[in-house]
Amino acid sequence: DPAARLDHHTLERYETAWLGVAVVLTVLLFVGVLASLISGTYPLLKAGTGHAHDGPVVKGRVDPAQLAATPFATPGLVVDRAGQSVLNAQGTLDAYLVAGGFTFQPAVLRVPAGVPVTLHVTATDVVHGFQVTGTNVNVEILPGHVASLTVTFRHPGEQHVICNEYCGAGHHNMITRFIVEA
Ligand code: CUA
Known part of the structure; x- marks a missing residue:
């Protein structure tokens, strides 16, 4: 059934797309955590003056x-x-x-x-x-x-x-x- 196959392909494309989104989000999260660690640690070291x-x-x-x-x-x-x-x-x-x-x-x-x-x-x-x-x-x-x-x-x-x-x-x-x- 070509229609079903099409659906299957559409589904796969969706899955691939979502997988991509998940990967991007994970990377963003990782970068975000890293950035907040770096920027968070530095003010902590200097926080004393405030x-x-x-x-x-x-x-x-x-x-x-x-x-x-x-x-x-x-x-x-x-x-x-x-x-x-x-x-x-x-x-x-x-x-x-x-x-x-x-x-x-x-x-x-x-x-x-x-x-x-x-x-x-x-x-x-x-x-x-x-x-x-x-x-x-x-x-x-x-x-x-x-x-x-x-x-x-x-x-x-x-x-x-x-x-x-x-x-x-x-x-x-x-x-x-x-x-x-x-
Ligand atoms: Cu401890 Cu000066």
Whole structure:
């Protein structure tokens, strides 16, 4: 029966066509999963810089070899000649912190309670973490980059800052303190 044969051929063509569609969809799915893995992993690695919900994060750059020519040369709160902390144009205090050699500088940072402080943090050697315990401040610190985040410590007391990014033998000793003063 030629009509039946035709149907059979049409059916085969359909099957071939659907098989083609399935193959294309599988390939697209594979490429899609691969692409999302690649693009998904990369932001994950960099996501640290966006975790400080207390304030805007402004990413800057600095040459790790030229820190002496920057405010990072004198880590700590920016003060005037009289030793008084000064508000910047944004109405926050500035503090510069350097991570490197399994330490943070300054070893202790004194900040006033209730005043927004913009922390500028960079690393000298490898990637470090910068997590202020008890807060959502948690950023990744990369050499050559400056993570800037504004935080207001509302309550006087002591906060610890830890490195939560494995950076070598002294990683677990990498800790500093913020003393929030009334
Ligand atoms: Cu620095 Cu871990």
